[in-house]
Amino acid sequence: MGMSAAAVAVMVLLVTSIQTIGGVIDNPIESDSPATALTASASASTSAPTAVSYKTPLAYGSNRLGEKTGELVEQAIATGFRHLVTGGHHEKHNETGVGIGWKASGIPRNELFLQTCFIPFDSRNHKDFKKQPSDPETLPSAIEDQVKLSIEASLQNLQTNHIDALLFNNYRAKLWDVDEILKAWKVLEEYVDRGILGQLGLASVHEVEWFEKFYNATRIKPTIIQNRFHSNRQYDVPMEETFAKHDIWVQRFWLLNGSSHSGKNNKEMAKQKGVTPEQLMLGFVMSLGSQTCLVGTKSLQHMEDDMDIAKCYPSLFSDDKERMEYSQKLGRRQPPDRSLPGRSGIDFGSDTSPKCKSTH
Ligand SMILES: NC(=O)c1ccc[n+]([C@@H]2O[C@H](COP(=O)([O-])OP(=O)(O)OC[C@H]3O[C@@H](n4cnc5c(N)ncnc54)[C@H](OP(=O)(O)O)[C@@H]3O)[C@@H](O)[C@H]2O)c1
Numbered sequence: 001m002g003m004s005a006a007a008v009a010v011m012v013l014l015v016t017s018i019q020t021i022g023g024v025i026d027n028p029i030e031s032d033s034p035a036t037a038l039t040a041s042a043s044a045s046t047s048a049p050t051a052v053s054y055k056t057p058l059a060y061g062s063n064r065l066g067e068k069t070g071e072l073v074e075q076a077i078a079t080g081f082r083h084l085v086t087g088g089h090h091e092k093h094n095e096t097g098v099g100i101g102w103k104a105s106g107i108p109r110n111e112l113f114l115q116t117c118f119i120p121f122d123s124r125n126h127k128d129f130k131k132q133p134s135d136p137e138t139l140p141s142a143i144e145d146q147v148k149l150s151i152e153a154s155l156q157n158l159q160t161n162h163i164d165a166l167l168f169n170n171y172r173a174k175l176w177d178v179d180e181i182l183k184a185w186k187v188l189e190e191y192v193d194r195g196i197l198g199q200l201g202l203a204s205v206h207e208v209e210w211f212e213k214f215y216n217a218t219r220i221k222p223t224i225i226q227n228r229f230h231s232n233r234q235y236d237v238p239m240e241e242t243f244a245k246h247d248i249w250v251q252r253f254w255l256l257n258g259s260s261h262s263g264k265n266n267k268e269m270a271k272q273k274g275v276t277p278e279q280l281m282l283g284f285v286m287s288l289g290s291q292t293c294l295v296g297t298k299s300l301q302h303m304e305d306d307m308d309i310a311k312c313y314p315s316l317f318s319d320d321k322e323r324m325e326y327s328q329k330l331g332r333r334q335p336p337d338r339s340l341p342g343r344s345g346i347d348f349g350s351d352t353s354p355k356c357k358s359t360h
Contacts, residue, residue: 052113056310057310075303099157115167116166117169163198182214199223232259237332255285255295288340312353327340
């Protein structure tokens with residue numbers, strides 16, 4: 001029996017969107033991920049801002065995309081990215097371009113996760129701060145007023161009435177005084193209460209004691225930490241237990257352009273698996289669980305490579321021994337009394353997620 005062209009088109013659309021959502025919104029490694037619950041509640045209520053969880057293996061960052069931001073964001077969304085990470089008042093991000101890009105993509109707002117940051121208007125930020133066209137000539141000196149101005153500008157730039165996550169940008173891990181950040185945080189909490197902000201988080205947190213003090217002083221707890229994945233911070237091994245204790249989801253930057261040198265120490269393993277060293281690097285980090293790899297690639301091929309890995313990484317390594325070999329060659333020092341985070345002890349070989357296909 002023949003099917004009308006319209007019915008076929010609807011079916012193709014449905015299958016495509018299920019594949020995209022299954023591969024990106026749900027993190028296959030985190031069986032307790034709230035992604036499914038969020039999806040369900042979002043579709044039940046029209047007021048829910050997004051159906052996308054922040055607990056995903058991969059997100060697209062807008063650092064240094066400049067004039068091409070709109071075009072690249074649109075391309076990233078077409079490739080399957082749904083979580084966009086930008087920076088309000090940040091010199092290296094074109095937040096307006098992210099707004100233009102997602103609008104042009106044709107994807108509904110509630111199928112995207114939009115994240116930005118607050119960067120204090122302070123001399124300590126002189127290299128990263130950028131005045132926005134909507135700003136008054138004289139910027140406010142009180143941090144509370146800066147937060148308000150920053151959120152209003154981000155809403156305008158991103159062409160939205162809700163920001164799914166906002167991070168306090170802790171400039172180059174200087175770890176500002178807890179009291180100083182708390183003044184800003186209290187305003188952020190008010191915006192969460194008003195339904196304008198979703199998740200709250202911080203960038204560059206590398207000291208357990210500092211974080212515990214901050215965490216305990218907040219009313220609305222941070223759920224996201226954005227940290228480099230770098231040898232000069234011991235790949236955050238010293239922070240792992242603290243983050244796990246507070247159910248923190250870690251976003252990773254400098255994965256490819258930092259001390260891993262695009263995963264070159266594990267080139268041979270990548271070749272054996274038929275993936276690029278960059279893909280294997282991302283896959284390894286995804287396998288650690290509870291983290292998102294941030295990439296800001298300008299290449300369509302790399303966008304596709306990264307999306308492939310976000311879908312197949314649970315079957316990328318044959319077992320924990322192999323993951324440990326990867327970790328050691330990277331220079332990551334796992335304490336002997338602690339197993340690798342992620343799926344330790346699970347039979348990787350029997351994983352039913354899609355197998356990584358060789359594209360190179
Ligand atoms: N909180 C902070 O202080 C901070 C600092 C830096 C970054 N970030 C965030 O993290 C995001 C990522 O920034 P990043 O500095 O880590 O890296 P990035 O901007 O994504 O740069 C990665 C580099 O690796 C290359 N590459 C090669 N193969 C690739 C592949 N398969 N996939 C992706 N890239 C590949 C890219 O080149 P091609 O373009 O040719 O692919 C690019 O040169 C930023 O957009 C920002 O949101 C935050």
